[in-house]
Amino acid sequence: MSHPIPDPTIVFVHGAWHGPWAWDQLRRYLPAFDTIAVDLPGSGSDPDRLGGLQDDADLLRDTVRGIDGPVVVVAHSYGGAVATEALTDCPNVQQVIYLTAFAPDAGESVHQLVGGQLPNWVTITDDNASEVRHPIRVFYGDCSPRLARWAARQLTKQSLSSIQGQVTDPAWRYLPATYIICTRDRAIHPAAQAVFSARCDEVHRLRADHSPMLSQPDALADLLRTVIACDAPGPYRPAHRG
Template sequence: MTTAFVLVHGAWHRPSTFDLLRVELDALGHASVSVNLPTAGPDPQGGLAEDAAAVRAAIEAIEGPVVVLAHSYGGIPVTQAAAGLSNVQQLIYLAAYVPDIGESMFTIHGVPDPEDSDALFPIGDDPHSLLYADVPSPLAEQAVADLVEQRVQPWVDRVTAAAWRTIPSTYIITERDATLPVALQERMSAHTKQVRRIATSHSPFLFQPAEFAAVLDELSSR
C-alpha cells in the first residue's frame, strides 16, 4: 500500500506552500494533503489545541499508512496531534521544533512567555533571506507575498503529548538555515531516531521540490 503524506506548514504560511512538493510526491505515487493551521491566516484563530486538532483530523481522514512531514513551527502541533495514532508510520521533522511534554516554542528558546499571548507576531523585515535564501527570486517573491498573519498563542502553549516517543521519527537538518540555527536543530534532533542533513536553507520544498520529494520517498520506504 502506498504511503500518504500529511504536510504541516510552519508559521506565517498556508497549505499552498507545499503545492510544488505535492506535484512531485504525486509523480512518485504518493497521495498527500496539506493541513490548514488555523493560527496562521488572514484571520488567524486559536492556539496549539486548534492547530493540533486540524492535524489530527487530517491524519484520521486517511486510510492506510501515513507519514507526517512537519516544517518549522509545524513540529509543535504534529508532536501533539500524532500521539496515539496507529496509522502514522513515521514523523519527519524538517528544520522543525521537536518539543517534549511540557515544552513550548518559547521554552525551547529559553525565553519567558510574552505578556500578551493574544497578539500577532511580525514576520520581520527580510523574510526572503530568512525563509527562502536559495529559492529563485520570482518564486521567493511570490512566497513572501503569500505569507499571512501568525498568532503568538500557539508558541506559548505547552504540549501535553510527544508523538516522537512512540512513533519512528527522522529529523532533517537544513545546513544553510537562517531562521532556525543549525545548533538548535541538532539539539532537537536528539529526540528522533535518525538524522539527515541537506545543504539548503529553510524551505527545500520550494528550492528543490523534486529532489526533496525523492528524499521523502526514500525515507518513507524504510
Template sequence: MTDQRPTLVLVHGAWHLPSTWDLLRGELDTLGYPSLAVKLPTSGPDAHGGVPDDAEVIRAACEGVDGPVVVIAHSYGGIPATEAVAGLPRVRRLIYVAAFVPDVGESMYTMVGAPEPDAVEGMFPISDDPRAQLYADVPEAVADLALGRLVDQHHRSFADWVTRAGWHTVPSSYVVTEQDASLAVPVQERLAARTEDVRRIATSHSPHLSRPAELAALIDDMVRDRPSGP
C-alpha cells in the same frame, strides 16, 4: 514498511498556508505518494487559537485517511504535529523538516531558551527580512510568490506547551537544513537528536521551495526506511 504507499499529511509552518507545499506535492505525486496539506487555524487572515487547535486539525486529517499515514511538518508545524500524532495507530512515521521537536511541557519559547511572554494575544510579527530568513536560496520568482502569500500568525501558538509528544512512540526522522538562517543549525541538531533518523540537505529554511525534488527523494528514502547515502 509495507509496499502500500502511505498518504503524506503535510503541516506548514508559521505565517504560511498549505500552498507552500505545492511544489513538493508535485514531486511526491511523481513518486506515487498521495498527499494532503492541512490549514492550521493559527495562520491566516483570520489567525486564531493555539497549539491545541492546530493539533486537532492535524489529528482529524490523519484520522480521515483510509490507510497508513506519514506526517511531514515544517518549522513551527513540528509542534502541533508532535501533539497530534500521539496515539494514532495509522501514523507510521513523523518527519520533521527544519522543525521544532517538543517534549511534554515545552513550547517554542522554551526550546529556543527564550523567556515566556506575559501576554500571548494578538499576532506575532514576522522578521524584517523574510526573504533572507526563510527563502535565501529559493529561486527569485518562487520566493516572490511565497512572500506574497505570507499571512498573520497568532502569538499563542508559540507559547502553548505540548501535552503529548508523539515522537516517543511514533518512528520519527529529521531533515537538518544546513544553511538555515531561521532555525539555527545547532538548535536543529539538538532537536534532531530526539529522533531516530537524521538526514541533511544543503539548503536554507525552505527546501520544499528551493529543492523540492531533492527533498521528495529524501522523504521517499525515509518512508521506505532506506539508509542515508554516502
C-alpha cells in the same frame, strides 16, 4: 496469503505564517503518493479567527484519523510542534518526519525553545498576533528572487498562543521519527536542529535553506522517497521510547 503494504498517504504540516501553498511544488514531485496539506488555524489573515497550538493539533489529528490506511506526516518548522502534540494517539501513523522543525518535549513550547524571546525578525502586532520581517532573507535564501518574492507575499499572521502553547505528551516518544537538518537555515540554526534531531531515530542532512520544499523540491522529494521506503515495512506503533 500476504498482501502488499500500501503506499502511505503523506500529510504535510506547514510552519508559522505559512499555509498549504508552501507544499504545492513539492507535491508535484511526489506523484506516486496521495498527499494532503493541512491548513492550520494558527495562521491566517484575520487575527480574530486565529487558533492556538491545541486548535492546530486537533485539526491535524482529525485529518490523520480520517485517512484509511498508513500515514506519514511531514512537519516543517512550527508544524513540528503541532505534529508532536497531535500524533501520539494516531495508530495509523507510520512515521513522522521533522523538516528543520521544532520537536518539543513535554511542557515545552516553541517560545521556550527559542529562549523565551522571539527572534528580532518577528514583530508582535497590536492584535496579539505576529508577523515576519525580512522573510526573503530568513526563509527563502536559496530560492530564485521571483519565487522568494512570491512566497513572501503569501505570508500571513501567526497567533501568539500557538507559539506559546506547550506540548503535553510528545509523539516522537512513540512513533518512528526522522529528522532532516537543513544546514543553510537562517530561521532555525542547524545547532538547534541537532538538539531536536537527537530526539528522533534517524537523521538526514540537506544543504538547503529553511524552505527546501520551495528552493529544492526535487532534492527534498528524492530524500523523502528514500526515507519513507526505508520505513515502510515497519509497524505503526513501536515500543515507547524514553
